[in-house]
Amino acid sequence: MTSNNRDPIIFIPGLNQAPASFIFSNSNVKFLSLSFNKKMRPNLTQDQEKIRKIFKNNSRSIVVAHSLAALLIEWAIQNEELEIRDNKLIYMAPAFYPPNIMAKFVKVSARGILNHLPILSLAPLKSRARSYVELGVYREILNLNEDIDIAKCRARVIVDARDEMLNIKYLKGISQLEIVRENQFPHHRCYTSLKRIID
Numbered sequence: 001m002t003s004n005n006r007d008p009i010i011f012i013p014g015l016n017q018a019p020a021s022f023i024f025s026n027s028n029v030k031f032l033s034l035s036f037n038k039k040m041r042p043n044l045t046q047d048q049e050k051i052r053k054i055f056k057n058n059s060r061s062i063v064v065a066h067s068l069a070a071l072l073i074e075w076a077i078q079n080e081e082l083e084i085r086d087n088k089l090i091y092m093a094p095a096f097y098p099p100n101i102m103a104k105f106v107k108v109s110a111r112g113i114l115n116h117l118p119i120l121s122l123a124p125l126k127s128r129a130r131s132y133v134e135l136g137v138y139r140e141i142l143n144l145n146e147d148i149d150i151a152k153c154r155a156r157v158i159v160d161a162r163d164e165m166l167n168i169k170y171l172k173g174i175s176q177l178e179i180v181r182e183n184q185f186p187h188h189r190c191y192t193s194l195k196r197i198i199d
Helices: 044-057 068-080 101-109 112-116 135-145 191-198
Strands: 009-012 029-031 062-066 088-092 118-120 132-134 156-160 177-180
Touching: 009 044, 009 191, 044 068, 062 068, 062 191, 068 088, 068 135, 088 191, 101 135, 112 135, 118 135, 132 135, 156 191
Parallel strands: 009 029, 009 062, 062 088, 088 156, 156 177
Antiparallel strands: 118 132
16 A cells, blocks of 8 residues: 555554554544543543444545454444445454454453552553453453454454463454564554554
Protein backbone atom coordinates (compact mmCIF):
# COMPACT_ATOMS: atom_id res chain seq x y z
CA MET A 1 0.00 0.00 0.00
CA THR A 2 1.43 3.39 -0.91
CA SER A 3 0.79 6.99 0.04
CA ASN A 4 -0.94 7.70 -3.28
CA ASN A 5 -3.66 5.16 -2.57
CA ARG A 6 -6.99 6.85 -3.24
CA ASP A 7 -9.13 4.96 -0.77
CA PRO A 8 -9.15 6.55 2.69
CA ILE A 9 -7.48 4.51 5.42
CA ILE A 10 -8.93 4.44 8.92
CA PHE A 11 -6.53 3.21 11.59
CA ILE A 12 -7.81 2.20 15.03
CA PRO A 13 -5.02 1.60 17.59
CA GLY A 14 -5.36 -1.18 20.15
CA LEU A 15 -5.67 -1.33 23.91
CA ASN A 16 -3.58 1.28 25.75
CA GLN A 17 -1.82 2.38 22.56
CA ALA A 18 -1.14 6.13 22.31
CA PRO A 19 -2.30 7.23 18.81
CA ALA A 20 0.43 9.89 18.58
CA SER A 21 3.09 7.18 18.83
CA PHE A 22 2.11 5.82 15.40
CA ILE A 23 3.68 7.93 12.65
CA PHE A 24 2.81 7.24 9.01
CA SER A 25 3.81 9.04 5.83
CA ASN A 26 0.51 8.23 4.11
CA SER A 27 -1.56 11.42 4.02
CA ASN A 28 -4.77 9.42 3.48
CA VAL A 29 -4.72 7.79 6.91
CA LYS A 30 -7.17 8.92 9.59
CA PHE A 31 -7.02 7.87 13.23
CA LEU A 32 -10.01 6.77 15.27
CA SER A 33 -9.17 7.09 18.96
CA LEU A 34 -11.31 5.08 21.34
CA SER A 35 -11.60 5.22 25.11
CA PHE A 36 -8.81 2.68 25.58
CA ASN A 37 -6.39 4.96 23.70
CA LYS A 38 -6.79 7.68 26.34
CA LYS A 39 -6.07 8.12 30.03
CA MET A 40 -9.68 7.47 31.04
CA ARG A 41 -11.03 4.06 32.04
CA PRO A 42 -12.06 2.15 28.91
CA ASN A 43 -15.77 2.11 28.03
CA LEU A 44 -16.14 -0.66 25.45
CA THR A 45 -19.87 -0.02 24.99
CA GLN A 46 -19.21 3.55 23.85
CA ASP A 47 -16.32 2.35 21.70
CA GLN A 48 -18.55 -0.12 19.87
CA GLU A 49 -20.98 2.69 19.06
CA LYS A 50 -18.15 4.75 17.55
CA ILE A 51 -17.09 1.77 15.46
CA ARG A 52 -20.62 1.31 14.14
CA LYS A 53 -20.67 4.98 13.07
CA ILE A 54 -17.37 4.56 11.24
CA PHE A 55 -18.82 1.87 8.99
CA LYS A 56 -22.12 3.71 8.60
CA ASN A 57 -20.41 6.91 7.46
CA ASN A 58 -17.69 5.35 5.32
CA SER A 59 -18.89 3.17 2.46
CA ARG A 60 -15.51 2.67 0.81
CA SER A 61 -12.41 2.70 2.97
CA ILE A 62 -9.63 0.50 4.27
CA VAL A 63 -10.06 -0.13 8.00
CA VAL A 64 -6.90 -1.23 9.81
CA ALA A 65 -7.77 -2.32 13.34
CA HIS A 66 -5.20 -3.30 15.95
CA SER A 67 -5.65 -5.71 18.87
CA LEU A 68 -8.79 -4.86 20.90
CA ALA A 69 -10.15 -2.67 18.09
CA ALA A 70 -10.13 -5.73 15.81
CA LEU A 71 -11.95 -7.78 18.44
CA LEU A 72 -14.68 -5.15 18.81
CA ILE A 73 -15.25 -5.03 15.06
CA GLU A 74 -15.35 -8.81 14.67
CA TRP A 75 -17.73 -9.11 17.64
CA ALA A 76 -20.08 -6.58 16.01
CA ILE A 77 -19.92 -8.45 12.68
CA GLN A 78 -20.78 -11.81 14.21
CA ASN A 79 -23.27 -10.65 16.85
CA GLU A 80 -24.88 -7.49 15.52
CA GLU A 81 -24.57 -8.08 11.77
CA LEU A 82 -22.41 -4.98 11.35
CA GLU A 83 -22.50 -3.98 7.67
CA ILE A 84 -18.99 -3.75 6.24
CA ARG A 85 -20.33 -2.76 2.79
CA ASP A 86 -17.42 -1.98 0.43
CA ASN A 87 -14.87 -1.47 3.19
CA LYS A 88 -11.72 -3.59 3.31
CA LEU A 89 -10.80 -5.01 6.73
CA ILE A 90 -7.29 -5.67 8.02
CA TYR A 91 -6.75 -6.92 11.57
CA MET A 92 -3.32 -6.47 13.15
CA ALA A 93 -2.65 -8.77 16.13
CA PRO A 94 -6.38 -9.14 16.94
CA ALA A 95 -7.20 -9.79 20.60
CA PHE A 96 -8.59 -13.27 19.94
CA TYR A 97 -8.04 -15.63 22.87
CA PRO A 98 -8.91 -19.32 23.40
CA PRO A 99 -11.06 -20.40 26.37
CA ASN A 100 -8.14 -21.86 28.33
CA ILE A 101 -7.34 -22.15 32.04
CA MET A 102 -5.73 -18.71 32.19
CA ALA A 103 -8.84 -17.11 30.67
CA LYS A 104 -11.06 -18.82 33.24
CA PHE A 105 -8.77 -17.66 36.06
CA VAL A 106 -8.93 -14.02 34.93
CA LYS A 107 -12.71 -14.10 34.58
CA VAL A 108 -13.17 -15.55 38.07
CA SER A 109 -10.59 -13.25 39.68
CA ALA A 110 -11.73 -9.94 38.17
CA ARG A 111 -14.60 -9.37 40.58
CA GLY A 112 -15.25 -6.86 43.35
CA ILE A 113 -12.20 -4.85 44.32
CA LEU A 114 -9.93 -7.02 42.15
CA ASN A 115 -11.84 -5.78 39.10
CA HIS A 116 -9.81 -2.57 39.44
CA LEU A 117 -6.48 -4.31 40.06
CA PRO A 118 -3.87 -2.46 37.94
CA ILE A 119 -1.90 -4.67 35.55
CA LEU A 120 1.27 -2.75 34.73
CA SER A 121 2.13 -2.22 31.07
CA LEU A 122 5.52 -3.37 29.77
CA ALA A 123 5.17 -1.23 26.64
CA PRO A 124 7.61 1.68 26.18
CA LEU A 125 6.46 4.84 27.95
CA LYS A 126 6.14 6.86 24.73
CA SER A 127 3.87 4.31 23.07
CA ARG A 128 1.32 3.70 25.82
CA ALA A 129 -1.68 5.76 26.89
CA ARG A 130 -1.54 4.67 30.55
CA SER A 131 0.94 2.96 32.82
CA TYR A 132 -1.52 0.14 33.55
CA VAL A 133 -4.76 -1.55 32.50
CA GLU A 134 -7.30 -2.73 35.07
CA LEU A 135 -7.87 -6.48 35.35
CA GLY A 136 -11.58 -5.95 34.70
CA VAL A 137 -10.81 -4.74 31.16
CA TYR A 138 -9.15 -8.08 30.37
CA ARG A 139 -12.24 -9.81 31.75
CA GLU A 140 -14.39 -7.82 29.30
CA ILE A 141 -12.08 -8.83 26.46
CA LEU A 142 -12.42 -12.51 27.36
CA ASN A 143 -16.21 -12.19 27.60
CA LEU A 144 -16.32 -10.75 24.08
CA ASN A 145 -14.21 -13.67 22.85
CA GLU A 146 -16.87 -16.11 24.04
CA ASP A 147 -19.26 -14.75 21.43
CA ILE A 148 -17.05 -15.01 18.35
CA ASP A 149 -15.90 -17.89 16.18
CA ILE A 150 -12.51 -17.09 14.66
CA ALA A 151 -13.20 -19.61 11.87
CA LYS A 152 -15.88 -17.19 10.63
CA CYS A 153 -13.44 -14.26 10.46
CA ARG A 154 -13.11 -13.06 6.85
CA ALA A 155 -10.73 -10.15 7.45
CA ARG A 156 -7.08 -10.24 6.46
CA VAL A 157 -5.21 -10.96 9.71
CA ILE A 158 -1.53 -10.20 10.33
CA VAL A 159 0.32 -11.35 13.46
CA ASP A 160 3.96 -11.55 14.46
CA ALA A 161 5.24 -15.05 15.22
CA ARG A 162 6.83 -13.69 18.43
CA ASP A 163 3.70 -11.92 19.70
CA GLU A 164 3.82 -11.77 23.51
CA MET A 165 0.04 -11.58 23.96
CA LEU A 166 -1.43 -14.06 21.48
CA ASN A 167 -1.61 -17.82 20.99
CA ILE A 168 -0.42 -18.19 17.39
CA LYS A 169 -1.47 -21.84 17.20
CA TYR A 170 -5.04 -20.88 18.11
CA LEU A 171 -5.11 -18.17 15.43
CA LYS A 172 -4.29 -20.69 12.70
CA GLY A 173 -8.03 -21.34 12.53
CA ILE A 174 -8.35 -18.02 10.62
CA SER A 175 -8.50 -18.48 6.84
CA GLN A 176 -6.67 -15.28 5.86
CA LEU A 177 -3.91 -15.42 8.48
CA GLU A 178 -0.46 -14.02 7.67
CA ILE A 179 2.31 -14.78 10.18
CA VAL A 180 5.33 -12.48 9.98
CA ARG A 181 8.63 -11.96 11.79
CA GLU A 182 9.34 -8.30 11.23
CA ASN A 183 8.38 -6.40 14.37
CA GLN A 184 10.61 -5.26 17.19
CA PHE A 185 9.64 -5.58 20.87
CA PRO A 186 6.88 -5.30 21.83
CA HIS A 187 5.94 -7.55 18.93
CA HIS A 188 2.22 -7.26 19.68
CA ARG A 189 2.37 -3.58 18.70
CA CYS A 190 3.11 -4.61 15.07
CA TYR A 191 4.50 -1.19 14.24
CA THR A 192 6.73 -2.36 11.37
CA SER A 193 3.86 -4.35 9.87
CA LEU A 194 1.53 -1.37 10.23
CA LYS A 195 3.94 0.91 8.40
CA ARG A 196 4.32 -1.65 5.62
CA ILE A 197 0.55 -1.94 5.22
CA ILE A 198 -0.39 1.72 5.61
CA ASP A 199 2.56 3.56 4.03
